[in-house]
Amino acid sequence: MPKTLFEKIWQSHVVAQEPDSPAVLYIDLHLVHEVTSPQAFSGLRQKYLKVRRPERTVATMDHSTPTKGLSLSLVDDMAAKQIRQFQTNCQEFGVPLYDMDSNERGIVHVVGPEQGFTQPGMTIVCGDSHTSTHGAFGALAFGIGTSEVEHVLATQCLLQYRPKTCLVNFDGELQPGVTSKDMILALIAEIGIGGGTGYVFEYAGSAVRVLDMEARMTLCNMTIEAGARAGMIAPDEVTFEYLKGRPHAPQGEDWDAAVEYWRSLPSDPGAIYDREITIDVSSLEPMLTYGTNPGMGVSVGSPIPDPQTVSDPGQREALEGALRYMDLTPGKSLDGQKVDVVFLGSCTNGRISDLRQAASLLKGRKVANDVRLLVVPGSEKVRAQAEAEGIDEIVRQAGGEWRFAGCSMCIAMNGDQLEPGQYAVSTSNRNFEGRQGKGGRTFLASPLTAAASAVTGKITDPRTLNKT
Amino acid sequence: MKPFATITSKLIPLPQRNVDTDQIIPARYLKVTDKAGLAEGLFHDWRYNPQGTENPDFVLNQPDYQTANILLVGDNFGCGSSREHAPWALIGWGIQAVISTSFADIFRNNALKNRLLPIVVDEEMLGSLFDLALEAPNAAVTIDLSTQTLSLPDGSTVEFPIDAFARQCLLEGVDQLGYIRSFEDQISAYEIEQGISIIR
Ligand code: SF4
Numbered sequence: 001m002p003k004t005l006f007e008k009i010w011q012s013h014v015v016a017q018e019p020d021s022p023a024v025l026y027i028d029l030h031l032v033h034e035v036t037s038p039q040a041f042s043g044l045r046q047k048y049l050k051v052r053r054p055e056r057t058v059a060t061m062d063h064s065t066p067t068k069g070l071s072l073s074l075v076d077d078m079a080a081k082q083i084r085q086f087q088t089n090c091q092e093f094g095v096p097l098y099d100m101d102s103n104e105r106g107i108v109h110v111v112g113p114e115q116g117f118t119q120p121g122m123t124i125v126c127g128d129s130h131t132s133t134h135g136a137f138g139a140l141a142f143g144i145g146t147s148e149v150e151h152v153l154a155t156q157c158l159l160q161y162r163p164k165t166c167l168v169n170f171d172g173e174l175q176p177g178v179t180s181k182d183m184i185l186a187l188i189a190e191i192g193i194g195g196g197t198g199y200v201f202e203y204a205g206s207a208v209r210v211l212d213m214e215a216r217m218t219l220c221n222m223t224i225e226a227g228a229r230a231g232m233i234a235p236d237e238v239t240f241e242y243l244k245g246r247p248h249a250p251q252g253e254d255w256d257a258a259v260e261y262w263r264s265l266p267s268d269p270g271a272i273y274d275r276e277i278t279i280d281v282s283s284l285e286p287m288l289t290y291g292t293n294p295g296m297g298v299s300v301g302s303p304i305p306d307p308q309t310v311s312d313p314g315q316r317e318a319l320e321g322a323l324r325y326m327d328l329t330p331g332k333s334l335d336g337q338k339v340d341v342v343f344l345g346s347c348t349n350g351r352i353s354d355l356r357q358a359a360s361l362l363k364g365r366k367v368a369n370d371v372r373l374l375v376v377p378g379s380e381k382v383r384a385q386a387e388a389e390g391i392d393e394i395v396r397q398a399g400g401e402w403r404f405a406g407c408s409m410c411i412a413m414n415g416d417q418l419e420p421g422q423y424a425v426s427t428s429n430r431n432f433e434g435r436q437g438k439g440g441r442t443f444l445a446s447p448l449t450a451a452a453s454a455v456t457g458k459i460t461d462p463r464t465l466n467k468t
Numbered sequence: 469m470k471p472f473a474t475i476t477s478k479l480i481p482l483p484q485r486n487v488d489t490d491q492i493i494p495a496r497y498l499k500v501t502d503k504a505g506l507a508e509g510l511f512h513d514w515r516y517n518p519q520g521t522e523n524p525d526f527v528l529n530q531p532d533y534q535t536a537n538i539l540l541v542g543d544n545f546g547c548g549s550s551r552e553h554a555p556w557a558l559i560g561w562g563i564q565a566v567i568s569t570s571f572a573d574i575f576r577n578n579a580l581k582n583r584l585l586p587i588v589v590d591e592e593m594l595g596s597l598f599d600l601a602l603e604a605p606n607a608a609v610t611i612d613l614s615t616q617t618l619s620l621p622d623g624s625t626v627e628f629p630i631d632a633f634a635r636q637c638l639l640e641g642v643d644q645l646g647y648i649r650s651f652e653d654q655i656s657a658y659e660i661e662q663g664i665s666i667i668r
Binding site: 021035036038039047053056063078081143148151156158159193197198225229314321411439 | 500503574659
């Protein structure tokens with residue numbers, strides 16, 4: 001029987017399976033951060049349990065950490081307390097931690113791949129829904145709750161039902177100025193935020209094969225916004241090239257053996273999926289969200305949908321509510337909409353290639369008056385690399401703020417947040433009400449669209465700005 | 469763990485679709501290191517006006533519902549972030565079951581681990597339940613996990629699907645971590661077979 005990439009990984013990780021029960025699935029890599037783990041460590045303590053495989057557990061702090069500097073005095077007392085508790089927990093349980101003073105610390109989904117922990121064929125979990133990011137390497141990676149974090153810490157295993165599979169083909173070739181962020185926003189706009197519930201997506205097709213690893217991570221990252229459990233991309237030469245020489249990737253003979261195994265992972269010809277979706281990207285334009293969930297997306301020049309034209313009453317009300325919160329007029333396009341803040345960063349688009357793209361438009365230009373540009377690298381390594389390339393200077397000279405690494409305004413837990421009523425173009429992944437600060441209004445977009453909008457102070461199609 | 473009993477309550481109607489976990493509990497409440505006290509943040513930005521006063525229109529603020537514990541919501545409840553703080557906050561407020569046409573995967577898993585029942589009904593039934601909550605706000609329904617039935621005030625019953633394993637764990641008071649640990653021999657054998665010791 002030909003097998004899919006997902007089936008190969010799933011089958012090789014089932015430790016036990018009783019009838020009418022979920023499988024006991026072995027987890028190769030467990031990523032941990034400060035917000036979703038404290039109660040799990042407390043659970044271990046209460047039950048006198050240890051972390052079974054500390055060497056397969058990697059901890060970093062990112063959500064509530066400061067970005068203006070590295071001192072905990074820059075965040076509120078509760079955030080500081082949570083961070084200190086995390087330091088204590090990691091120390092007590094022997095879990096390696098990228099601490100505040102580490103120059104390799106960063107957002108968990110940036111650090112894992114960057115350090116070479118994330119590898120093809122692995123099962124990877126984290127108490128964080130955007131764990132789907134790591135699927136870009138041909139791993140089965142998904143987010144779990146805190147009870148499950150405790151299970152994995154204690155047993156290195158997780159109870160899981162086998163999800164269904166869906167092949168998502170992106171055919172055609174992207175136009176210049178259009179990115180994998182636009183691809184995923186288009187997919188979610190098409191199938192809706194519950195459209196993938198119960199499935200693992202495998203992204204394939206000519207438009208996926210030509211993406212570099214960072215663009216693939218962007219694609220897989222937002223898979224959860226369609227409700228799917230995980231997103232995966234078959235590993236290929238691009239994957240191996242990215243991983244080679246990374247600190248925690250296999251070295252020497254082990255590397256050769258690993259690559260040989262990784263080459264066996266892509267889905268076999270004729271493998272069957274429970275569902276297939278095909279999207280042609282040749283005519284795709286830069287995408288933005290206009291509403292209060294990631295499925296409410298349109299291309300930059302298209303009109304915002306009119307609730308009057310929606311026949312389903314529930315959907316109509318949802319759209320009306322979203323437009324009320326966003327204070328936007330249906331029928332108009334987003335092009336030219338006033339912007340107060342531009343946020344460049346997050347586990348979706350906070351990597352070096354994202355910052356380079358943004359810098360290509362910011363270079364030699366100024367951010368529009370009254371616009372706040374906040375640039376937050378996804379990790380300290382990304383920050384160092386960007387600084388070596390002079391990107392920090394480009395941002396500062398444009399009038400933007402250049403920060404230390406962290407989640408920052410993606411989740412607004414550390415004080416980096418929107419004021420009520422402000423409009424932000426954000427390269428992050430969620431535009432839920434209040435996500436970037438109470439009362440704040442988010443337009444999700446690519447780094448190119450975000451940078452172009454920062455320069456003009458209005459939502460702007462990046463293809464209309466020349467690179468300098 | 470206590471075995472699970474039936475739940476009888478009036479319905480708290482919240483006719484919204486795609487309620488994400490950032491609405492259920494905003495991120496600024498996630499700085500806690502335990503599970504207690506999260507009820508205060510439950511639906512915070514809907515429950516309170518920007519000045520911090522209660523929003524009297526929001527259903528959880530209405531006197532009639534203060535002791536109710538079944539929440540009735542639109543499709544795809546609990547989407548977005550994986551935060552288990554969402555079920556903790558719901559439970560903390562007193563919610564014991566949520567009825568909808570569908571739930572996001574991670575939320576459903578998290579709910580079941582915290583004795584919060586995600587009850588799935590079809591669209592027609594959800595519509596009738598919203599009608600019931602509107603027309604007879606004091607009428608109670610009963611959820612019986614052991615028979616997987618929802619009993620309505622007119623005496624009729626509706627069956628609901630639920631994860632068989634989680635159901636058994638709840639009914640028999642089985643701890644899921646204990647269940648995984650009962651496979652210790654297989655886990656060790658798997659690790660040996662895979663040559664798993666230290667990976668770096
Ligand atoms: S950057 Fe945003 S989405 Fe990513 S891990 Fe941090 S808070 Fe979550």
